[in-house]
Amino acid sequence: MRIAGADVIVTSPGRNFVTLEITTDDGLTGYGDATLNGRELAVASYLSDHVGPLLIGRDAHRIEDTWQYLHRGAYWRRGPVTMAAIAAVDVALWDLKAQVAGLPLYQLLGGASRTGIRAYGHASGRDLPELLDSIRARQEQGFRSIRVQSGVPGLETIYGISAAPDPAGGPGRENGRHPQPSEETWDTQAYLRHLPTVFEAVRNEFGPELPLLHDVHHRLTPIQAAKLGKALEPYDLFWLEDCTPAENQDGLRLVRQHTTTPLAIGEVFNSVVDYQTLIREQLIDYVRSAVTHAGGITAMRKLFDLAAQYQIKSGIHGPADISPVGMAAGLHLDLAIHNFGIQEFMPHSAETYEVFRHSYTFRDGYLHPGETPGLGVTVDRAAAARFEYRPAYLPVNRLRDGTVHDW
Missing domain, CATH: 3.30.390.10 (Enolase-like, N-terminal domain)
Known part of the structure; x- marks a missing residue:
């Protein structure tokens, strides 16, 4: 062939x-x-x-x-x-x-190691009542594990979430220019003060059984991340994600020394090389890379096999900007590997599913790739041709004094 x-x-x-x-x-x-x-x-x-x-x-x-x-x-x-x-x-x-x-x-990857793939959904709110409503909405959709992101008092946007539904909606497009990324403002100390109160309220509302996750989006130094992880210990998070920029792999030693909150790292990593210290020294609990961004199924299977030697599990990145093709590839791996942890799942729009016909399913909190031979996704070329490329960017983040900060 x-x-x-x-x-x-x-x-x-x-x-x-x-x-x-x-x-x-x-x-x-x-x-x-x-x-x-x-x-x-x-x-x-x-x-x-x-x-x-x-x-x-x-x-x-x-x-x-x-x-x-x-x-x-x-x-x-x-x-x-x-x-x-x-x-x-x-x-x-x-x-x-x-x-x-x-x-x-x-x-072809060894067959199923489980009957379904536990998935988590995203809940967010500008304030606490809106956040609690968002959590309830995800539960009604069937999610049994939920990532919690909250607005911070004094900041206009919910950090780590695009401000506009249209990802190409940044400044410039209205004037016919190439669109520019929107810019957000960040205050680390306000975030560190506010976030533990959010999880206290969520636990009081939903009880101890609901698995809760949180994404820091690389915004803290190692000592700040250690402080946050320790402050969140009473609320028993499933994981704290990207608590500090992990290009500084040694920095995770400091975080690990000060908190028992599980740590997930790696959605911006693209090679096993990025993980060497983190895995070997057991500084993380979940590997977050996506099949789409880290070399495909061949590379990811090897990465997970390495992680398994250190009791580290998978947590494949599954945002809406990974297509159903990439999502399906991750699900086939999820089903086959032994050290599966959880799968991020952001359902795509109806337009996206019109272009990408897929066999994977989501029911009662679990995903399954389906039994169609191959990946189980096909692309409707005629439908794809109707949707032209539009330049679009994630936001840029700045501190209150204007300094560019991690988004």
Whole structure:
């Protein structure tokens, strides 16, 4: 089975997605997600201009060899653009191999290790009453584990959440210019004072059994993160996510020394190299990378196998800017690996599901990739063509004095 074509599909059904479509000489089609939020066209170009031409004529069954060819064979390694492109190729090839086998992809990864995949949803509110209503809404949708994000008194936006439903809604578009990221204001001390009161109120309202998660969005120094983790211990979080920028892997030692709150790290990581100290020294409890951003199924399976040696579990990144192709790839891994922890799940818009037809399901708090041979996702090219790419960015964050800060 030889690769005959490698086409890049860029579409924006509510938000931008980049998809690699690989076709074979015997007429099969496999899909991989290459979406990199805010830098989509960089990956599209990388695939179209550099990676795609190298694939033509290659044996589509040689997945490991192709992964090494694109990663080890190139002079420039790693980085989000490169690894998203490699991930798209890798997932598309796994999709093809499973279709040939006539099996859902998870069966090729060793079969199911569980009957369903526990998922968590997102709840947020500008104030406490709005947050509690949002938690109730997620429960009504079936979520049994919930991420809690709250507005901070004195700040206009809920941190870590796009201020506008339209991700391209930043300044500039109304004047016909290229849109600019919206800018938010941040106050670390106000956040540290406020957040424990939020979790106290949530626990008082919903009791001790509901698993609660929280995302700091890399906004704290290690000592600030340690202080927050300790302050949240009475509220028994499932995890505290991205409490400090983890490029400074040594900084997590300080956090770990001062709190027993479980830590999740890695949604901006794109290689096992990023995790070496964190895993080896057991400084985290959950690995947060996405299949789409960390080299695909081949790389992520190896990462999870390494993490398993240190009793560290998975927590695959699953935001709305990862397409249903990327989501499905994560679900097949979730179902197969032994050290599964939890799966983030942000349902996509109806427009997105019109373009990406999928077989995965969500019921009673659990996801399942389905039994369709392959990945279980197809792309409607005609529907995709109706939604043109729109430049869009996540917000930029500044302290009160104007200093750019982590978003």
